Amino acid sequence: MKFSHKIAKLAQxxxxxxxxxxxxxxxxxxxLEPIYARIDQARLAAIQAEYAGSKEHYAKYADVRRWLQLNISRAQDLKLQRFAPRAVxxxxxxGGFFLFVLRQLGHTCLGLDIDEFPLFTQLLELFEVERRVWTIRPFEPLPELDRKFDFVTAFxxxxxxxxxxxxxxxPPEWAFFLDDLKRHLNPGGRIFLGLNPGKNKEFYTPELLDFFLSRGASVERENVLFRPKSGEIPPS
Ligand SMILES: C[S@@+](CC[C@H](N)C(=O)[O-])C[C@H]1O[C@@H](n2cnc3c(N)ncnc32)[C@H](O)[C@@H]1O
Known part of the structure; x- marks a missing residue:
């Protein structure tokens, strides 16, 4: 099947x-409001004043209300407000927006990121979201994380x-990454990937789309979700 037909089929x-x-x-x-109300408003105002008019990469994330709203939608789309507490x-x-929202829903959370952008560190501290500093590299396993997870997400x-x-x-880099992720998942664990588009505005090449589908993923535009196989589904 041609790539364009495959995309059209997915889009139907x-x-x-x-x-x-x-x-x-x-x-x-x-x-949003009860979640927003949990933030220390004086500290948030100080952070926002620091980045007002800043040209720094990612300064847009100081608009906390906007990014919380987006991450509420992300949590809803993954139905995370309907699951019993999960490890994510x-x-x-x-900046930890997604995990801050999830914590209000009763989930336990760990973030992983490089430590390059001071605003992200300031927001993580504001939200009291735990982050493991780590650079993900092709064909390199993730670090030991001393616990396993029910959901692994990446937006x-x-x-x-x-x-x-x-x-x-x-596909070779993704295969290594997904195989390595398995050891961090609880039985029935799920992986969600939110891809960024390339310069050609495509989220994947035909080969990569085939690869994700061959691994049993549901693919919808940038969203790639690996669900547990039947028989592995944990109680909700
Ligand atoms: C576009 S931002 C998205 C942040 C967040 N996921 C969200 O949707 O709001 C991309 C994130 O990936 C992180 N990142 C980039 N390269 C990375 C790497 N090699 N390993 C780990 N994190 C990385 C950046 O520091 C940044 O936090």
Whole structure:
């Protein structure tokens, strides 16, 4: 099947799925205000004053309300407000917005990221989100993490590329990464990847799409979800 046909096939029920997801967010809301109210407002105001008008890469993340709202939607789309407490590892966790939301839902959380952007460190401290500092590299295992996880997530992924060279991980790099991730997962664990588009606006090459599908992933645009095989599904 041609790549364009494959993409079209994946896209067919997309409108329906998007509409259903929107409806589900309304049916199972996670209100922003109680989450926002848990933040130390004086510290947040100081951080926002520091980055107001800043040209620094990622200064946009000082707009905490906006990013919390986005991460509430992410939690809703993964149905995490409907699961009993789970252990979640977020790779490339940035400022920790997603994990901060999850903690309010009763989940236990660990972020993993490089330590390059002071704003992310300030936000993680503000949110009291634990981060393991680590650089993910192709064909290198993740560090020992002294616990296992029910969900491993990674949103707006950046660790799979050298953007200046427009070099992206292909199936061999992803195969190593996913195989290594297995040892960090509890039985029935799930992996969610939110990919960034390349310069050509595509999220994957035909080969990479085939690879994700061959590994049993559900793929919807940038979203790649590996669910447990039947028989491995833990109680919700
Ligand atoms: C676009 S930001 C997304 C942050 C967060 N996931 C979100 O959606 O708000 C990409 C993140 O990936 C992290 N990152 C980039 N390269 C990485 C690497 N090699 N290993 C671990 N994290 C990396 C960055 O520091 C940054 O936090």
């Amino acid at each position: 029920p997309l409108t329906y799925r998007r509409a259903w997801r929107k409806a589900e967010r309304i049916i199972h809301p996670i209100p 590892l977020d790779l490339g966790c940035g 707006s992924i950046d660790f799979n590329r050298i953007s200046k060279q427009d070099w992206w991980w292909g």
